[in-house]
Amino acid sequence: VGSPFGIDLRIHGTFVVLLGWIVLSHLVAGHGLSAAAEGLALVVTVFGVVVLHELGHALVARRFGIRTRDITLLPIGGVARLERMPTDPRQEFLVALAGPLVNVALAALAFAVILVAQAPWWPGRLAVVGGPLLAKFLWFNVTLAVFNLLPAFPMDGGRVLRALLSMRTDRLRATDIAARVGQWMALGFGLLGLFGHPMLVFIAFFVWIGAAEEARLAHVTVALDSVRVGDAMVTAFETLPANASVGEGLQRVIRTTQRDFPVHDGARLIGFVSAAELLVAAERGDARSAIGSVVRPLDESAAPNELVTVALERLEGSGASVLPVLDAARLVGLLVPENVVELARVRERQALHAPVLHAS
């Protein structure tokens, strides 16, 4: 819907359902069109505030040279997809804190206006319908700041906690502790949600999964420290010629468990096609057209001697599911995240069972 500060702003389709539900609930309650319009204005304001919160994270991250791919609005809130989180704890602390600080600033502004205008500062009841708008704005910002600062990793407060812990211990231990605290918080949210606000159950779910995922990622990163792409890439894979038909490609696809296929024109690699894309093309009735007509052109690649963590970051940033590994323009392997995670698991286990040297 727009790109403030050059960051794409997206609205998830389900958000429209929420807007429809608000209008409908007003009309069903017999509040009339003007109340429905006010309800809509409130929701738009709420999501405007969420966008500012996410921009807070994104703009501080930009100061540390980290780009934000996009900001997406969902009915349960906003998500800013940063290319990566800063590894410097001081920077992570500032990036995580920036979002809630935006809400603190907005709340202070609203409070100042309320004082000057001598408007009511208590919304009465926090319902979607009725009540003074400015007071609602004030308390919404206060709620958002407080809620986000709860140490429920990977929510903002949890990231602040991880950053503070990282200043005293190593990042892996800090992440493990923050993730454990986050999962306890998720359990609390879940219980509260069962007896109170059902939205909390959703949030509990996301926090639980997110904490586990971040902890796993931290372990993978440590296990892959100093591993080169050449030692982590898949070397047994199928390729497809660009001039073969989609139907022929599908027959090859069935013989392997591979998901993404490098496509070559006889001399060099020109791009990738996935099994799913071949199926879609066949269903469209394009089974006889050349694979070259459905290929995704190449934009990123990796070199065998570069660090696997660096290449994975680039893979993540490109949004692709696999990176070709090129040695002097020759395709020598594929970097597949799932396989790299397996390698990390093996290495972590080996490290656990390795004899402790220099023990004193």
Ligand SMILES: [Zn+2]
């Ligand atoms: Zn935030």
